[in-house]
Amino acid sequence: MKPVRIALLTLPSVMSDAASLDFARALGGRLALLGLSDPMRPAMGGALGQLRRHLARSGPRMLPYLALGYGLPFRHGPFRAVARAAGAPLVVVRDVNGDAMRAALVAARPDLIVTLHFDQILAPETLALAPLGGVNLHPSLLPRHRGPMPAFWMLAEDPGAAGVSLHRLSPRIDAGALLAQRRIALPPGLSALEATRRLHLAGLPLLRDLVARLEEPQAMAGAEQPVLPYRGFPDATALRGAARRGVALVRAADLRLFLPGRAARA
Numbered sequence: 315m316k317p318v319r320i321a322l323l324t325l326p327s328v329m330s331d332a333a334s335l336d337f338a339r340a341l342g343g344r345l346a347l348l349g350l351s352d353p354m355r356p357a358m359g360g361a362l363g364q365l366r367r368h369l370a371r372s373g374p375r376m377l378p379y380l381a382l383g384y385g386l387p388f389r390h391g392p393f394r395a396v397a398r399a400a401g402a403p404l405v406v407v408r409d410v411n412g413d414a415m416r417a418a419l420v421a422a423r424p425d426l427i428v429t430l431h432f433d434q435i436l437a438p439e440t441l442a443l444a445p446l447g448g449v450n451l452h453p454s455l456l457p458r459h460r461g462p463m464p465a466f467w468m469l470a471e472d473p474g475a476a477g478v479s480l481h482r483l484s485p486r487i488d489a490g491a492l493l494a495q496r497r498i499a500l501p502p503g504l505s506a507l508e509a510t511r512r513l514h515l516a517g518l519p520l521l522r523d524l525v526a527r528l529e530e531p532q533a534m535a536g537a538e539q540p541v542l543p544y545r546g547f548p549d550a551t552a553l554r555g556a557a558r559r560g561v562a563l564v565r566a567a568d569l570r571l572f573l574p575g576r577a578a579r580a
């Protein structure tokens with residue numbers, strides 16, 4: 315039986331690069347496509363539009379998190395090297411459901427789509443291009459803390475409830491059938507940025523186990539989960555309240571992630 319081929323979609327960030335690159339390297343020749351979301355894509359308002367939107371909702375406290383997590387630096391080099399070694403195409407994804415991405419997936423012919431820290435929602439028609447559909451690694455104990463900043467909400471509301479979930483992709487955000495879950499003990503004092511990075515890394519065994527079992531008939535059979543409220547980006551009031559309780563989006567120690575090669579290593 316031929317090996318299962320996988321398309322990996324991610325958003326380059328110090329919060330996920332180590333996990334994404336580790337998983338892609340482990341796939342080797344089974345990596346069918348490596349897709350990198352463009353966080354400054356016009357559909358999201360570009361850099362200026364996003365800056366205005368975040369400031370209006372969250373205030374200036376959000377800016378260091380956005381700058382360190384996404385803007386500084388925007389690296390493709392390590393991903394290019396991994397894709398080249400695997401013989402897989404590297405695609406910058408501006409619209410995951412658009413014609414260009416559809417053509418790339420049709421050409422790559424993946425059996426499964428994996429998303430890890432990916433900020434675009436795959437339509438059913440896009441998921442149908444992979445016979446096994448798609449799965450997502452999410453850094454929370456779903457169904458709690460659906461949305462783009464689960465580690466922040468976990469630290470703000472229940473720091474003892476850290477964990478990671480592997481679920482099937484569906485058109486509703488972080489709401490597909492649950493395939494696997496793991497509770498993680500995080501050390502105290504982590505920023506939301508560093509907690510997210512560690513949770514992504516802690517979820518890699520769930521992904522590896524799934525890939526190893528994909529030929530089993532029940533590998534993609536999951537348990538339907540209740541859909542709890544979506545937790546989006548926090549507003550200024552939530553950030554102020556969290557800060558009073560000692561919850562930080564970023565800390566000075568996070569700057570070490572920008573040492574050469576540091577963020578791309580587990």
